[in-house]
Amino acid sequence: MPTKKMTATLSEKKGVILLGDAFNMRHPAIASGMMVLLSDILILRRLLQPLSNLGNAQKISQVIKSFYDIRKPMSATVNTLGNAFSQVLVASTDEAKEAMRQGCYDYLSSGGFRTSGMMALLGGMNPRPISLIYHLCAITLSSIGHLLSPFPSPLRIWHSLRLFGLAMKMLVPHLKAEGVSQMLFPVNAAAYSKSYMAATAL
Ligand SMILES: Cc1cc2nc3c(=O)[nH]c(=O)nc-3n(C[C@H](O)[C@H](O)[C@H](O)COP(=O)(O)OP(=O)(O)OC[C@H]3O[C@@H](n4cnc5c(N)ncnc54)[C@H](O)[C@@H]3O)c2cc1C
Structure with missing residues (x-):
């Protein structure tokens, strides 16, 4: 198994959402790629729900920016x-x-x-x-x-x-x-908890 790691970077292509191993990989020593991916899906789902038009690349780019910040404490x-x-x-x-x-x-x-x-x-x-x-x-x-x-x-x-x-x-x-600042920023941690709690309460 290739022991690859890759930090998450914001996609420069407008409207494009990357998830999973293509977006962020860590060393397989702790086998957690799917766990992070599922957590990312929960966050993204909550951010995309209010959007009526997924064709609006500008709005999607804003969502991706928030997604990137909110996932930080966990990822x-x-x-x-x-x-x-x-x-x-x-x-x-x-x-x-x-x-x-x-x-x-x-x-x-x-x-x-x-x-x-x-x-x-x-x-x-x-x-x-x-x-x-x-x-x-x-x-x-x-x-x-x-x-x-x-x-x-x-x-x-x-x-x-x-x-x-x-x-x-x-x-x-x-x-x-x-x-460090994104990781420790309390607003990101609170937003993450909100996404996670909302999803697990279903
Ligand atoms: C041995 C091992 C153990 C693991 N154990 C765990 C674990 O216990 N817990 C955990 O959370 N995570 C674990 N992981 C990590 C987890 O499996 C991955 O993080 C997760 O599968 C990533 O999902 P993905 O959809 O991003 O990528 P993948 O699951 O790799 O899916 C990508 C898919 O795209 C296909 N593809 C690639 N190129 C093309 C192309 N050009 N055209 C069409 N299709 C293409 C591939 O064939 C593949 O099916 C483990 C990984 C490995 C390798």
């Missing part, structure tokens, strides 16, 4: 998670990377809020990028704690610093590429 959360997992869940001889991988598995299997929180993110049931950032930071810090135990030595401190650097390098450029 960016899943895309960022896919990107992070594709880098973390790979066996390595590098001690910092290996500590991160083990820390991630330990976090996922620890049960309670940690496991349920990560599962909600993976299943698209918690489209809040801030929750994702929280859990990724918690994984990083618990991995560092594990790396420093039973007592911190200069080498362990060095590996911990590298681990922190790796986590930042993994997260920050991806968040920037997704668009």
